[in-house]
Amino acid sequence: KEHIFLLLRPAIPLLVLLPLVASTTSNDSFSFLYHGFSGVNLTLDGNAMVTPDGLLELTNDTINLGHAFYPTPLSLSGSPNGTVRSFSLSFAFAILSVHDGISADGMAFFVAPTKNLSNTWAQYMGLLNSGNNGNASNHMFAVELDTTQNEEFQDMDNNHVGIDINSLNSLQAYRTGYYDDGSGSFNNLTLISGKAMQVWADYDGESTQINVFLAPLGFAKPVRPLLSSPYNLSTVLREPSYIGFAATTGAISTIHCVLGWSFAMNGPAPAIDTSKLPKLPRLGPEPRSKVLEITLPIATATFVLVVGTVIILFLRKRFRYRELREDWEVDFGPHRFSFKDLFHATEGFKEKNLLGVGGFGKVYKGTLPKSKLKIAVKRVSHESRQGMKEFIAEVVSIGRLRHRNLVPLLGYCRRKGELLLVYDYMSNGSLNQYLYSEDGKPSLNWEERLHIIKGVAFGLFYLHEKWEKVVIHRDVKPSNVLLDSEMNARLGDFGLSRALAQRIAHGYRGSETAGSLRR
Incomplete structure (x- = not known):
């Protein structure tokens, strides 16, 4: 044996x-x-x-x-x-x-x-x-x-x-x-x-x-x-x-x-x-603990003792992250970000996260706390409330555009006197910094330049011919051509800056700029 x-x-x-x-x-x-x-x-x-x-x-x-x-x-x-x-x-x-x-x-x-x-x-x-x-x-x-x-x-x-x-x-x-x-x-x-x-x-x-x-x-x-x-x-x-x-x-x-x-x-x-077969991983928060459900009533007495302090802290925190919301924004809810999430994503809009300064405000890099998605946040000042509903409708409409050569506009957030636009973050910055480098030497070879030009053309073709509504960009320049992690060209702005400028200049009269983004 x-x-x-x-x-x-x-x-x-x-x-x-x-x-x-x-x-x-x-x-x-x-x-x-x-x-x-x-x-x-x-x-x-x-x-x-x-x-x-x-x-x-x-x-x-x-x-x-x-x-x-x-x-x-x-x-x-x-x-x-x-x-x-x-x-x-x-x-x-x-x-x-x-x-x-x-x-x-x-x-x-x-x-x-x-x-x-x-x-x-x-x-x-x-x-x-x-x-x-x-x-x-x-x-x-x-x-x-x-x-x-x-x-x-x-x-x-x-x-x-x-x-x-x-x-x-x-x-x-x-x-x-x-x-x-x-x-x-x-x-x-x-x-x-x-x-x-x-x-x-x-x-x-x-x-x-x-x-x-x-x-x-x-x-x-x-x-x-x-x-x-x-x-x-x-x-x-x-x-x-x-x-x-x-x-x-x-x-x-x-x-x-x-x-x-x-x-x-x-x-x-x-x-x-x-x-x-193995089990699939769980995404998102864990289900609420049964132990917590049992012990929560016991903790109520302790909660009553500190409720005053909690309310004060809550009000201070709420004031810090206070947003401007109106009834008509219910229709655009899925496209709205909370200011709290954007504040934490950009570490309180610190200067170290500043990507650049445009004609209508500053752009900051950030990472959303829950999804870890990297974003770019543009802060734009505004004073008038007239026409804001029409402008947000334009933002949400443009946000539905999806193409590999366009910078996705993910949504927006509003505060008193301030509008924040949220985009996907492009890790390689804008074409501007490659064409006009400090030492004056080109940093792109001809193959890379041709690839970027094709990307811009594909993006414009999609805006002009393929989407359900014709969109005119009107501001194609190196600073509005962004490069993702694989050096693919992505068009940004889609004329939103110019549309916003017109609304600010005319007190947000929606009727004067209703056709600014579409033909």
């Missing part, structure tokens, strides 16, 4: 891992199954990481990009010029956004000839860049889960699933959801709902048919696919190829998670047991 035990002893760690990973290999077949990723050998780059609970996080709650690869390349055809064989995959995922109802940019499963995806951009979901998007030399196949509508990719909306061949311009795309097996009706899903979902993707090597399915986690694989398209992947994929996931997030803090993953050649992917 001792001899038998000694012979089996090296195999014991493998037996222990069987509940976590099941895999088979042969000349014609290959498969694996991961319920979580603790102890799994993956190649990770960017901000991708595996949590102690076994959750694969491709991005976390900061602005970043991440990839996760199966570590070894797969032989999809068996020979350099052979036919790509049938394969099938499934994975469980979730997209968690710090801000309800908004996220960026998305995630994808992909097949690529290399693990070196370092020269990729965030808006291209970490797969490609503007120089190679659409090139046949990419040899890439992907299933995208897109949460941002990009005009340059002809995206249908900001909540869709797509099949990509060598390009972020999808071969086929459809809004996120699934078909009910019983009634045949279509049920909508939201990618950024924070709820886990499951994707299945199959490729038939004989019929060259690609099918993609999606359903809430715990549901069986639907009979009818969400996407179905014929395409011969033998003309696309190289031998061998790598498989994996990619995700990126722009200015909106988002966590892209993978909970489980299975893959198979020449057969169905092993079924994922949802009961064995």
Whole structure:
């Protein structure tokens, strides 16, 4: 018995891992199954990481990009010029956004000839860049889960699933959801709902048919696919190829998670047991403690003794953060920031956070205390109340503009004699400081200059042609061209400064400037 035990002893760690990973290999077949990723050998780059609970996080709650690869390349055809064989995959995922109802940019499963995806951009979901998007030399196949509508990719909306061949311009795309097996009706899903979902993707090597399915986690694989398209992947994929996931997030803090993953050649992917998957992280405040609910009545007596002091402190604090609010602003509530949050974000509008001084006030850098989103706050003085409702309506309308080459206007705040406009913070400042450097030497090469010019053109084209209402910028100059962390050009102001100037000059007579922003 001792001899038998000694012979089996090296195999014991493998037996222990069987509940976590099941895999088979042969000349014609290959498969694996991961319920979580603790102890799994993956190649990770960017901000991708595996949590102690076994959750694969491709991005976390900061602005970043991440990839996760199966570590070894797969032989999809068996020979350099052979036919790509049938394969099938499934994975469980979730997209968690710090801000309800908004996220960026998305995630994808992909097949690529290399693990070196370092020269990729965030808006291209970490797969490609503007120089190679659409090139046949990419040899890439992907299933995208897109949460941002990009005009340059002809995206249908900001909540869709797509099949990509060598390009972020999808071969086929459809809004996120699934078909009910019983009634045949279509049920909508939201990618950024924070709820886990499951994707299945199959490729038939004989019929060259690609099918993609999606359903809430715990549901069986639907009979009818969400996407179905014929395409011969033998003309696309190289031998061998790598498989994996990619995700990126722009200015909106988002966590892209993978909970489980299975893959198979020449057969169905092993079924994922949802009961064995890791739990999703919790975003936002923790639920109120039961202990607190019990002890709170006991603490009431103590509270009464100090209530006078508390009231005095509260009134002093309220006076410090007092805002100007009127009944008509209820309609614009979601676009209004509290002065308290902006005060703390900019550390009390300290000089060290001053970004610049414009014609209508100062601009400060800040970080929102709850979401940690970096912002720029413009403080503008005003005295008259006439026409302010119309002007705020213009601000909110412009705030709905979303394009990768525009500085997002997030909202506003009002105090007596003061208006604060809140924008996304652009970490590389304005183009002005690069064109007119102190030493007189250019700090941008011609390739960077051309990239910035294209960005400005894309932004103006969107304002003039693509948005639902035509917006005339009227003040394009280097100081109004801002650069984000990837040196992408983003247009700022959209003429708001000039519109505000007219309102101040005319006592905020809304009728005189109602058309100042639109044609």
